[in-house]
Amino acid sequence: MKRYLATITLSVMMLFSIAPSYANQSLLNQTAHAKAAEQKANKQREGEFAATEAQLKRELNALQAKRKRLDKDIQTLSDTFQVNEQILADKEKQLTLATGSLGEIFGVVRQAAKDVQLEQQRSVASIGAAADVAVVSAIIEAKSIPTKDELYGLWQAYVHQINAGAQASLVSVPYVDHSGEISQKQVLRLGAFALADEEGYLAWDASKHIATRYSVQPDSALLSSMKVSQGVSVVAVDATRGALLEQLANNPTLIQRIEQGGIVGKIILGLLLIGLLIGVYRALILLSIKSKISKQLKQVDSPTADNPLGRVMLVHKEDKSPTIEALELRLLEAVMDEQESLEKGISTVKLLAAIAPMLGLLGTVTGMIDTFQTITQFGNADPRIMAGGISMALITTVLGLIAAMPLLLVHNMLSSLSEGIRNIIEKQGVGLVAERAEQAQNLKLTTEQNASQEVIA
The missing domain is CATH 1.20.5 (Single alpha-helices involved in coiled-coils or other helix-helix interfaces)
Structure with a gap:
């Protein structure tokens, strides 16, 4: 300033x-x-x-x-x-000392709760036990020592699970039918093993809480398999809780097995049918012939032409051969003609019995070729693909053996019938020749005696 x-x-x-x-x-x-x-x-x-x-x-x-x-x-x-x-550290030390043994108990309780939860997830006995499921889940998810009420709830969950698994009771569950509609259905709960109704067993999806019907039911229905033993109803259940029932869908039926054989399998079955028809037809004819021959044996003096033996006897009756050798040849010719008619169709059955297993082997070889071709294209990461292809390939071999065995039995039966009839005819033919020989010998002796008497006279 x-x-x-x-x-x-x-x-x-x-x-x-x-x-x-x-x-x-x-x-x-x-x-x-x-x-x-x-x-x-x-x-x-x-x-x-x-x-x-x-x-x-x-x-x-x-x-x-x-x-x-x-x-x-x-x-x-x-x-x-x-x-x-300092106070907190002291309190933590006191808590550690006080809860040392309770920590081990907590671990045991959580492990037990996990076991119960696993059983609840895969067992039908947990249907309608939502409170028990909630208690067990709370114990597993808890970060602190379970309370007295939680321990009591775990014990009650054990008791309810055991009681439900030891009895059959009616429960209401969501059910999905074949059209996909969901509805409440009252079903029979068989302990902790299965659900069933009047039509068969039901599959229970524990994750979705929905019941569905098994695609394939056991051969014996549920109600028909029930038995009463000493006043108690006994019914067969799947102890694997549905695993075996699910495997039924993977077991093909007889029709499905035949379809797996393809065109070769159908040809084999066709040969089997043809062979059986031929065998039945020829067996009926041979049995009829055998019956007629039995009647002819009772009427030797009046032969008829409706049976092989009668026709052979007519040949002997109508024969005018001067010698026994000529008669024997004529009868042999007649027997051979009859034998040809008796053995008609038997060789065909034998041929079909031999062809059937060969066709089965052919189907197996072609099926294996297709299987290895599939493996070449897509690899063999899934063994089920290879196993399924081999199974389908072997079906033709099975069909071939199945066709061959009855055809061989039919062939053996027809051969036995034909051989029996032929033996009867041959035996009677030999008897006719022997009878003619005796007559000729007697005639010769008579002639010689008459000639000797004339000479003496």
Whole structure:
């Protein structure tokens, strides 16, 4: 401020020295007024500065006092925190000592709860036990030692599971029919093993809580398999809880097995049918012939042409051969003719019996070729693909053997019948020749005796 006044004074002095004399008085007046105004403004500004300085000092003192209070509070909290830390450490030690054995119990309880939960997930005995499922899940998910109520709930879940698995009861479950519609259905729960209704067994999906019917039911229906033993109803159940019933769908039926054989299998079955028809037809004919021959044996003196033996006897009766050898040849010819008619169709059955297994082997070879071709294209990462193809290939061999065995039996039966009839005919033919030979020998002896008597006479 002093420097500012000195500058103004110097300026004024210079103006006085330079300006004309007539303006000196006016300039001094103006300078005085300006100086007075400036001094007033300076005093006002100094007052404002002093007020601001005093306000700032008061705020500084308040902040310093507040800082002292905060420092005191921080020290108090720090001391309290240290004390609490020490108390907490002591309490944790006491808790560790107090819950040392309870920790092992907690582990055992959680393991037991997991076992119960696994049983609930795969067993139909948990149907209608939503409260038990919730209690067990809460124990498994808990991070602290289970309470008394939770332990009691776990025990009750065990009891309910055991009781439900030991009795048959009616329960209502969501059921999905073949059309895909869901409805509530009352079914019979057989312990912890299966669900069933009047039509058969049901599959239970524990994840979706839905019952569906098995695609393939056992051969014996549920109600028909029930038995009563000492007043108690006994019914067969799947002890694997549905695993065996599910495998029934993977077991092909007889029709499906035949379809797996393909065209070769159908040809083999066709040969079997043809062979059996031929065998039955020829067996009926041979049995009829045997019956007629039995009747003819009772009427030797009156042969008929409706049976082979009768026709052979008619040949003997009508024969006019001069010698026994000629008669024997004629009878042999007749027997051979009859034998040809008796053995008709037998060779065909034998041929079919031989062709059937060969066709089965052919089907197996072609099926194996297709199987290995599939493995070449898609790889053999899944053994079921290879096993299924080999199984289908072997079906033709099975069909061939199945066809060959009855055909061989039919062939043996027909051969035995034909051989028996032929033996009867041959035996009777030999008897006729022997009878003719005896007659010729007797005639010769009679002639010789008559000739001797004539000579003596």
